[in-house]
Amino acid sequence: MATTLLQRQVLEQTWEQRNFFNIKCRKSGLRPKLTVIVVTAQGLKMHGGTPEKMIKEPDMAGLKKGLENLEKHLCNLDSFGQSVVVAFNKYAFDTPSEIDTVQKFCEERGVPFAVNEAFTNGGAGAVDLANTVVDAIENRPSKELRFTYDEDDDIETKLTKVATLIYGARDVVLGEKALKN
Numbered sequence: 505m506a507t508t509l510l511q512r513q514v515l516e517q518t519w520e521q522r523n524f525f526n527i528k529c530r531k532s533g534l535r536p537k538l539t540v541i542v543v544t545a546q547g548l549k550m551h552g553g554t555p556e557k558m559i560k561e562p563d564m565a566g567l568k569k570g571l572e573n574l575e576k577h578l579c580n581l582d583s584f585g586q587s588v589v590v591a592f593n594k595y596a597f598d599t600p601s602e603i604d605t606v607q608k609f610c611e612e613r614g615v616p617f618a619v620n621e622a623f624t625n626g627g628a629g630a631v632d633l634a635n636t637v638v639d640a641i642e643n644r645p646s647k648e649l650r651f652t653y654d655e656d657d658d659i660e661t662k663l664t665k666v667a668t669l670i671y672g673a674r675d676v677v678l679g680e681k682a683l684k685n
């Protein structure tokens with residue numbers, strides 16, 4: 505009903521991107537106009553090797569290393585034809601230089617960026633993000649949705665395409681038991 509009555513709807517997907525686009529969107533006909541990736545300095549630092557007990561402390565090296573993970577997500581979303589906005593969920597212990605580093609990383613890739621402070625400032629803290637999302641949808645919406653594999657590909661081909669194109673595997677080797685089934 506929302507798709508017929510609303511100008512814009514926001515869908516939070518908790519599936520992995522590959523499942524959401526390759527299965528849910530393919531089967532439902534849903535065609536997102538934009539994807540928002542939500543990041544935190546803590547999450548980026550963890551992906552960059554910062555020990556969990558240290559992620560609330562400044563660690564620019566860990567944050568920068570963690571940007572490689574964000575880069576992979578941006579590349580994957582581009583492979584699906586998605587336009588992206590990066591939303592930085594700000595915590596009180598995040599430093600201006602951490603936020604600036606992530607913003608510069610996004611700007612260098614032409615990806616819109618917004619700081620989200622809704623948790624601490626309510627709706628007023630999400631206005632910049634909302635405006636960034638609306639602007640991206642209006643001025644650079646997602647392209648035609650592209651799938652990782654064809655629906656009639658055999659299971660081995662689907663598995664290989666997902667492993668190599670989404671996860672960066674060099675190859676997929678199936679054992680004898682898997683090949684029998």
